[in-house]
Amino acid sequence: MASTSHFTIFVSLLVLFSVLHPAIATTRKLAALIQEQPLLLNYHNGPLLKGNVTVNLIWYGKFTPTQRSIIFDFLNSLNWRKAPSPSVSSWWETTGRYRGGPCTVVLGNQVLDENYSLGKSLKTPQLAALASKAGYGENSANFVFTSADVAIEGFCMSRCGTHGSGKGKTGKFAYAWVGNSLSQCPGQCAWPFNQPIYGPQTPPLVSPNGDVGIDGMIINLATVLAGTVTNPFNNGYFQGSAEAPLEAVSACTGIFGKGAYSGYPGEVLVDKITGAGYNAFGMNGRKYLLPAMWDPQTSTCKTLV
Numbered sequence: 001m002a003s004t005s006h007f008t009i010f011v012s013l014l015v016l017f018s019v020l021h022p023a024i025a026t027t028r029k030l031a032a033l034i035q036e037q038p039l040l041l042n043y044h045n046g047p048l049l050k051g052n053v054t055v056n057l058i059w060y061g062k063f064t065p066t067q068r069s070i071i072f073d074f075l076n077s078l079n080w081r082k083a084p085s086p087s088v089s090s091w092w093e094t095t096g097r098y099r100g101g102p103c104t105v106v107l108g109n110q111v112l113d114e115n116y117s118l119g120k121s122l123k124t125p126q127l128a129a130l131a132s133k134a135g136y137g138e139n140s141a142n143f144v145f146t147s148a149d150v151a152i153e154g155f156c157m158s159r160c161g162t163h164g165s166g167k168g169k170t171g172k173f174a175y176a177w178v179g180n181s182l183s184q185c186p187g188q189c190a191w192p193f194n195q196p197i198y199g200p201q202t203p204p205l206v207s208p209n210g211d212v213g214i215d216g217m218i219i220n221l222a223t224v225l226a227g228t229v230t231n232p233f234n235n236g237y238f239q240g241s242a243e244a245p246l247e248a249v250s251a252c253t254g255i256f257g258k259g260a261y262s263g264y265p266g267e268v269l270v271d272k273i274t275g276a277g278y279n280a281f282g283m284n285g286r287k288y289l290l291p292a293m294w295d296p297q298t299s300t301c302k303t304l305v
Contacts, residue, residue, distance in 0.1 A: 038300075039251060039252075039300065041237045041238055041246065041247070041248070041294055041296070042237070042239060043099060043236065044235040044236060046231075046232075046233050046235025047233060048236050049139055049140075049232050050100035050101055050102070050103050050139075051101075051139065052104050053103055053105055053139055054107075054137065054140040054141075055107055055142075056110070056134035057107070057109070057111070057142075058110075058130055058142060058145065059112050059145050060116070060118075060130055060145065060146045060150060061114065061116060061146055061149060061150045062149070063145070063147055067214050070211065070214050070215075071145065071217065071218065072107075073282055073283055073286045074221070074222075076107065076282075077280075078092040079092070079105060080282070083281040083282060083283060086280050086281065086305055087280055087281050091222075091280055094248075094293045094294075095226060095248070095293075097296050098248075108134070110134075111134050116150070118130065120149060120150050123153045124152075124162075127175070131166065131173075131176075132166065132173070136168055136170070137170070137173075140173065141163075141173075141228050141229070143221070143225075144176070145217070146178075146179040148180040148183045148213055149183065150179065150180075151184070152177070155184065156188055156189065160179070160181060160189035160220045161179070161221070162177050163176035163224045163227050163232075164176075165234070172233060174228050174232040176227075176228050177224075178220045178221045178224060180213040180216075181213060181216055181217075182212055186216060189220060190219075192256070192265040192277070193212045193215050193289075194212055199262060200263030202263055205265065205268070205276070206276040208271065208274075208276040208278040208288060208289060209287070215288075215289065218289070218290075219289060223250055223291060226248040226249045227248055230248045248294050249293050249294070252291060253291070255291065255303060256268055256279060256291055256303065257279060257303050257304075258303060258305065260292075260303075265277075265289075268289065269305060277289055279303070279305045290304065
């Protein structure tokens with residue numbers, strides 16, 4: 001790998017409560033003394049991933065078939081318009097309001113690395129190396145998923161997922177990583193499905209698919225996926241510095257429904273049978289909780305409910 005660039009996504013209470021990096025906290029104060037300025041993500045004239053975008057998957061470590069199917073169904077739901085409202089596809093449609101029009105996710109290669117070929121403790125450059133195993137081409141992105149027993153440099157300390165770009169033999173390629181935080185930091189990277197470590201101790205939501213670690217991954221996957229297509233090479237849409245950008249979803253951290261504030265995800269739907277919290281319907285009867293996304297037409301964080 002000739003070179004790589006990385007954009008860290010803080011989808012955790014570490015960001016929500018400004019513990020590590022106050023500059024990128026997005027929580028709205030309930031009693032603001034001055035009127036807040038509209039949230040604005042500037043376009044920096046770089047290429048975006050639009051049209052049919054091939055997403056290749058690399059599964060690193062032990063994932064059960066059920067765990068993989070939850071993530072697989074989410075990705076397929078992005079373009080499935082037969083789901084009842086509010087749906088995963090209606091959430092994803094917001095990316096079509098960015099320059100270049102709609103983005104359709106097409107699943108490509110899948111690579112299973114259940115034998116931990118690089119060990120169980122990985123450095124950031126190894127993520128790009130893993131991502132390249134699925135191959136790469138124009139208008140594509142490779143996503144690395146690591147299981148709960150794999151430690152990643154900076155995981156839990158400052159990030160729950162990340163995306164970036166690398167250089168291969170045929171040019172630049174976009175990639176992303178999301179880890180299962182269940183055994184390492186669910187209070188940070190699987191909130192609001194786990195009791196938070198910092199801030200108000202509101203009761204956690206019941207996870208819609210019965211797996212706190214995987215449902216937490218869905219939130220972080222949604223975040224890095226939106227960031228990947230709208231800012232794949234660090235010159236797309238973002239606010240702030242290029243080293244720590246606020247992107248399509250990370251600019252709306254901690255917001256899942258109306259009335260969200262620090263430590264409270266907002267009003268969401270509740271399953272009458274399981275009591276699970278969700279805000280989007282997907283294929284195969286799935287329910288998901290998806291974060292708000294910045295809408296370039298209104299310059300606001302758009303929620304599904």
